Amino acid sequence: MKIEFRKIPFEAKDFSFTSNSVIFEGNFGKISPTLAKFDAKMSGTIPSSCYKCGENMDLEINETIDFIVSDGIYSDDKHEETVIEVDNNIIDFDQLIDSEITSINSDYHVCSNCNSNDLFEKEL
Ligand SMILES: [Zn+2]
Numbered sequence: 001m002k003i004e005f006r007k008i009p010f011e012a013k014d015f016s017f018t019s020n021s022v023i024f025e026g027n028f029g030k031i032s033p034t035l036a037k038f039d040a041k042m043s044g045t046i047p048s049s050c051y052k053c054g055e056n057m058d059l060e061i062n063e064t065i066d067f068i069v070s071d072g073i074y075s076d077d078k079h080e081e082t083v084i085e086v087d088n089n090i091i092d093f094d095q096l097i098d099s100e101i102t103s104i105n106s107d108y109h110v111c112s113n114c115n116s117n118d119l120f121e122k123e124l
Contacts (some may be wrong), residue, residue, distance in 0.1 A: 001093040005071040050111035
């Protein structure tokens with residue numbers, strides 16, 4: 001799903017978008033002519049792999065993600081949320097989900113097998 005930046009309403013609007021087995025939902029609205037705020041939740045399962053044994057696994061996610069999308073280069077730093085810049089006036093939901101999944105996947109995840117052998121190590 002894609003939406004043109006200029007079509008985003010100032011009044012927060014609900015959205016729900018599904019990509020593969022991930023549901024991305026919440027609301028979004030403009031907070032200025034060039035900034036839109038998203039209060040979103042992402043849930044479902046994403047394919048990942050265990051960083052210890054490399055085993056493929058499904059990672060269950062349930063993340064709250066609040067971020068701001070900037071139409072063009074963002075040069076102000078008054079917002080604490082992550083700011084995502086779009087440069088063609090189009091917000092691409094698939095791309096947003098992809099980048100969130102990539103960032104979740106860049107954390108270390110351990111499969112249940114390794115996890116049960118891992119309790120000792122964690123206490124160190
Ligand atoms: Zn493992």
